[in-house]
Amino acid sequence: MTDVPIQQSPSGSRGRYDWTRAELAELLGDQPRYRVDQVWAGLYTQGGEPAEWTSLSKTLRARLSDELSPSLSLAAESVSDDGDTVKWLWTLHDGRQIETVLMIYPDRATVCVSSQAGCAMACGFCATGQAGFDRHLSTGEIVEQVVRARARAAADGRRLSNVVFMGMGEPFANYDRTWAAVERIHDDLGLGARHLTLSTVGVVPGIRRLAEASLPVNLAVSLHLANDTERNELVPINRRYPLAELADACRDYVEATRRRLSFEWALIHDVNDTDRHARELADYARPLRAHVNLIPLNPTPGYRVRGSSPETVRLFARRLGELGVNATVRRTRGTDIDAACGQLRATHATAPTSGDPTSGGPTPVAVGRRTHG
Numbered sequence: 001m002t003d004v005p006i007q008q009s010p011s012g013s014r015g016r017y018d019w020t021r022a023e024l025a026e027l028l029g030d031q032p033r034y035r036v037d038q039v040w041a042g043l044y045t046q047g048g049e050p051a052e053w054t055s056l057s058k059t060l061r062a063r064l065s066d067e068l069s070p071s072l073s074l075a076a077e078s079v080s081d082d083g084d085t086v087k088w089l090w091t092l093h094d095g096r097q098i099e100t101v102l103m104i105y106p107d108r109a110t111v112c113v114s115s116q117a118g119c120a121m122a123c124g125f126c127a128t129g130q131a132g133f134d135r136h137l138s139t140g141e142i143v144e145q146v147v148r149a150r151a152r153a154a155a156d157g158r159r160l161s162n163v164v165f166m167g168m169g170e171p172f173a174n175y176d177r178t179w180a181a182v183e184r185i186h187d188d189l190g191l192g193a194r195h196l197t198l199s200t201v202g203v204v205p206g207i208r209r210l211a212e213a214s215l216p217v218n219l220a221v222s223l224h225l226a227n228d229t230e231r232n233e234l235v236p237i238n239r240r241y242p243l244a245e246l247a248d249a250c251r252d253y254v255e256a257t258r259r260r261l262s263f264e265w266a267l268i269h270d271v272n273d274t275d276r277h278a279r280e281l282a283d284y285a286r287p288l289r290a291h292v293n294l295i296p297l298n299p300t301p302g303y304r305v306r307g308s309s310p311e312t313v314r315l316f317a318r319r320l321g322e323l324g325v326n327a328t329v330r331r332t333r334g335t336d337i338d339a340a341c342g343q344l345r346a347t348h349a350t351a352p353t354s355g356d357p358t359s360g361g362p363t364p365v366a367v368g369r370r371t372h373g
């Protein structure tokens with residue numbers, strides 16, 4: 001188990017998953033030592049509320065309910081028509097809002113978590129980027145998203161198997177807190193490193209740090225364009241870390257870790273789905289032996305473009321294959337809910353709290369999608 005230094009919310013609040021074991025031991029200094037293990041098991045193995053941790057006395061449960069407050073309060077929940085995708089909008093203690101998406105597949109259950117409230121990267125096709133940056137999330141605010149999703153998956157008889165950091169925010173812009181969350185998820189929630197994926201839009205220093213990291217998590221780079229002129233416009237961080245520099249970092253990462261790299265490519269009609277774009281992508285991805293995930297783009301309010309047609313997606317994937325690049329077309333999740341980063345938040349900016357998804361009472365809301373990361 002880890003006992004990483006606390007990475008609490010920059011606003012100073014501490015949620016229940018922001019506490020380290022050492023800090024909990026201090027908090028429970030008047031209790032027998034084994035109580036720390038019991039509370040830790042309550043948080044990470046059992047989940048739910050302290051009132052449900054019946055291995056503890058009623059008095060202690062009541063005290064913990066006061067002292068270990070949750071970070072996430074449900075503002076809205078949307079569930080896809082087939083029930084396989086659940087998206088939550090959470091309100092944080094300071095009123096900021098973030099989103100989490102749970103996706104159930106036949107062979108796995110994946111949660112997509114946010115690492116920041118808002119995002120400063122300003123990608124042109126992204127609702128979160130258009131709304132701007134609010135603040136970094138704390139380690140506990142990230143971990144609690146996973147705990148909530150795990151509980152929801154378990155309620156459906158499924159085991160949460162994967163975590164992807166592709167929700168709101170750029171994980172490498174909040175590296176320390178994000179990495180502390182990765183360690184918690186791995187060490188204390190028991191998800192293997194190969195089941196954890198960090199996604200970046202191209203923050204080179206973060207890629208270089210990840211190459212040195214202790215856990216062999218996966219890296220996904222949101223590329224979307226493979227020429228600097230166009231990428232500078234769609235993904236402004238490219239002006240700071242141009243493609244050649246990004247490729248160098250990716251190459252060093254692959255050499256240092258021997259892990260497979262993946263590129264995310266949101267297919268946008270007439271923006272990055274032509275034959276020329278496929279050739280540019282292939283030239284960029286092939287030397288890095290990167291796998292490409294193609295994601296048909298859903299509409300984002302304020303960005304008047306549309307995703308590529310299913311036929312164009314199919315042809316683009318086939319062209320990449322001809323050019324020697326492995327590509328997978330990802331099924332777009334949440335097209336009947338607001339499953340874009342920032343879209344649920346935009347739709348429900350003033351939505352009232354409507355119950356906790358881990359204890360039932362879903363509140364179906366409207367529609368959308370995301371692409372970060």
Ligand code: SF4
Nearest residue numbers: 119123126129372373
């Ligand atoms: S796509 Fe990702 S990195 Fe870009 S603005 Fe949206 S959340 Fe931020």
